[in-house]
Amino acid sequence: MNLRDLEYLVALQELKHFRKAAEKCFVSQPTLSGQVAKLEEELGLLLIERTSRKVIFTHAGDELAAKARQILLEVKGLKDMAKSFQAPMAGPLHMGLIPTLAPYLLPQIVPHIRSEFTDMALFLYEEQTHILLQRLEDGDLDCLLLAYLPEMERFGSIDLFDEALVLAIPSQHKWQHQAHIELTELRGEQLLMLEDGHCLRDQAMGYCFAAGAKEDNSFKATSLETLRHMVAAGMGITLLPQLAIPLETEQNGICYRHFSAPEPSRRISLLYRNNSVRRPCFNQLAALIKRHTHFD
Structure with a gap:
């Protein structure tokens, strides 16, 4: 054997x-x-x-x-x-990210990871939260970057940043001239949402339901970009994470509006197995992400 x-x-x-x-x-x-x-x-x-x-x-x-x-x-x-004893930042690192984070965060951090940690071979995997957690538990992945949820307490974690959830509305919407939106103004509104399996869906629905809004059950998107196109086509309104928001507050038929304080948000964290010996690596990686993450 x-x-x-x-x-x-x-x-x-x-x-x-x-x-x-x-x-x-x-x-x-x-x-x-x-x-x-x-x-x-x-x-x-x-x-x-x-x-x-x-x-x-x-x-x-x-x-x-x-x-x-x-x-x-x-x-x-x-x-x-x-x-880890030889060189904490050397060798392969298998990192998983959720689809609502990967396309917007990776361009900001990957160039810096490659330039600062030249001996690291970075392997990236984009999956929904439940798949990533299972792969981390099974040892297939070394760490994850995702939105933190209470069910993740069994893993070690390092908080990276809080990301606001921003309202996306069609350009001709009744709120287009408002600088900020009160969360309570969502009462009675129907919002477009991601399909089941995305943690952002549950987080956004939590805020919306608390404000008295409802989900538009006629359509469930597979990605943030699909949601964005649906809003641009005048099919509804939705919440998008701040990293996915362009610099211009009005672009391609969409107005992006922040909520008045306290803003709805999600906490982005780095997760790892509690018994992982690569904690020094994760500490340095988390510090790099904090330094180089910026919001438009």
């Missing part, structure tokens, strides 16, 4: 498909299948029920795969610890 055998088992348990598991492990399907069979022979246990249609793990297989996942995380932790 070796670590590669454990990687094959974990990948197969995760994907329930020999070809996909082999592709994830960068080996041929016969190689993966053969090694799993040898592992079963070595342990004297049937780990997988093989059928022509699907892969079914036995109870023993599920238990051993869970233990194998823990072992692989510990091994990764040992390797990360060695790297």
